[in-house]
Amino acid sequence: MLSITDLSIRLAGRLLIDQSSVQITPGSRVGMVGRNGTGKSTLFKVIRGELAAEHGSVTLPPRWRIGSLAQEAPNGPESLISVVLKADLERDALLTEAESATDPHRIAEIQTRLVDIDAHSAPSRAAAILSGLGFSAAEQLRPCAEFSGGWRMRVALAATLFAAPDLLLLDEPTNYLDLEGTLWLEDHLAHYPRTVIVISHDRDLLESSVDQILHLERGKLTLYKGTYSSFEEQRAARELLDAKAVKRQEAERARLQAFVDRFKAKASKARQAQSRVKMLERLKPITALVTEDVREISFPAPEKILSPPIIAADNAVVGYDPASPVLNRVTLRIDNDDRIALLGANGNGKSTLVKLLAGRLAPFSGKVTRADKLSIAYFAQHQLDELNEDASAYDHVRKLMGDAPEAKVRARAGAIGFSGKAADTKAGKLSGGEKARLLLGLATFFGPNMIILDEPTNHLDIDSRAALAEAINEFPGAVIMVSHDRYLIEACADRLWIVADRTVTNYDGDLDEYRRLVLSARNGEPAPRERSAASEKPQRARSDNRGSLKKRIADAEAEIARVSEIITKIDTALSLPDIFTRDPKQAAQLSKARANAADALARAEEQWLEASTQFDEAAG
Secondary structure, three states, X not given: OEEEEEEEEEEOOEEEEEEEEEXXXXXXXXXXXXXXXXXXXXXXXXXXXXXXXXXXXEEOOOOOOEEXXXXXXXXXXXXXXXXXXXOOHHHHHHHHHHHHOOOHHXXXXXXXXXXXXXXXXXXXXXXXXXXXXXXXXXXXHOEHHHOOXXXXXXXXXXXXXXXXXXXXXXXXXXXXXXXXXHHHHHHHHHOOOOEEEEEOOOHHHHHHOOOEEEEEEOOEEEXXXXXXXXXXXXXXXXXXXXXXXXXXXXXXXXXXXXXXXXXXXXXXXXXXXXXXXXXXXXXXXXXXXXXXXXXXXXXXXXXXXXXXXXXXXXXXXXXXXXXXXXXXXXXXXXXXXXXXXXXXXXXXXXXXXXXXXXXXXXXXXXXXXXXXXXXXXXXXXXXXXXXXXXXXXXXXXXXXXXXXXXXXXXXXXXXXXXXXXXXXXXXXXXXXXXXXXXXXXXXXXXXXXXXXXEOOOOOOOHHHHHHHHHHHHHOOXXXXXXXXXXXXXXXXXXXXXXXXXXXXXXXXXXXXXXHHHHHHHHOOOOOOOOOOHHHOOHHXXXXXXHHHHHHHHHHHHHHHHHHHHHHHHHHHHHOOOOHHHHOHHHHHHHHHHHHHHHHHHHHHHHHHHHHHHHHHHHHO
């Protein structure tokens, strides 16, 4: 059992954890959540013994092995499979000793132990993990040094998983993965046979891979049974009870104080008054509900809605070497309000496609047509390193606004999430999430017609990811996204494109179907029969214009039904007689949600009408 007892952790003078106690039983799969900067990673360091606690203790069973992701990626001439196999220190030591052992008894002991730990199946187990994380059989035999830093971090993750420690500590492991790798990791952790604690802001991982949630908030650790959705429900109920308890205590305090104030001057009541004073002193304050509101994310609307399509590609061939193009036969269309997610393993050409769409790569052949005056905003994780570390958010905004008055520059800095003193903080001192917010604000500063988002969630916490999803849904232009976050894709995308086999095809299934497809492929199982345009000839799909229009009509009808149901539920909630007096904040949120849903319904009806008209024209 992992026992955290009366633990207090202070870092750089700041109290991160304050006298908290938690018991985690063996075999638990725990997701650790909390706002960025609350001390989650610091707690991991204390558990590993790398940092001393100010007070309290962390105790583990004496023979437990702790495993966590290495800070530095492996880099050397050894093959990937060799690096992973060496992570099992006992197996590696026994095999080394077996080569030189001469004593028959010791040889027998070594071989018996190798059988006990299933050492002879280790290469296949290591290969399966590497395959799950996206490495082909040929790549597993190549030296580590040939791979980029991100891919080598996957090797480090594979080595950690292969070692199968008694306590597995993972800190945002999906940051190094694509969607396909994330889906495999979710499945792997869901079946991990020992204890695991994973720090993550990925809702789907926390929903499918863990059975407990460890929440760090305001210096306190609280363990909840169940998945993330269960945690949210339990926490909401707990906060409601806390709020009621605070209200009752305030009433009791007021009653006692009124008695003291009334009778403290009367000799006959002095003893009773003094008794009430002592009762007041013994009333320990209950922590009141503190709402940590998330700053909204918003994207400026484009000045002008362009005539569709805003981008059309016809049989385009693109890459970096004409003799070996990355993508062939790329035929696609993007309209003003499209929400498209790109699927496909890293290395299949998603970044190349994004550069083609953004105009950063020209096709070798074929044709790409863009609407006149098309404005595109591009956000990618690597751009975080391109921010001027010595310049503040205000400085970055000032650079884009020229000679604009001070007040206007400050207002724009506040609009992207940096108001007051925050606007003057240098970029080098901002957290990863704050840098991402700043970069999102700068990239979309002038109201683009289309936004391209390449892994935008890596440094955002759960609530900020929800704010990003809301911003995408409210943005009137087109959005193309590459993300390993299923929640973001499911919340925002209405079209899925697969980038694979050197081309781009539409995927007709949903993410659940795609997940089954990925897991069956990476686990070496026969692929399930599912509707995927990746298995059909793209030419047939493109030639069947009526079929495409029919699908658009069906999708629009489904969206109309879905949004109408949402509006009905919101109207039911708003019809409660005391909703505006009992919980005005919730009432305001419901009203805003209804307005957004009404806008979505209007857009869906317009899409249905447009597609129906085109279908009738094609049929006639």
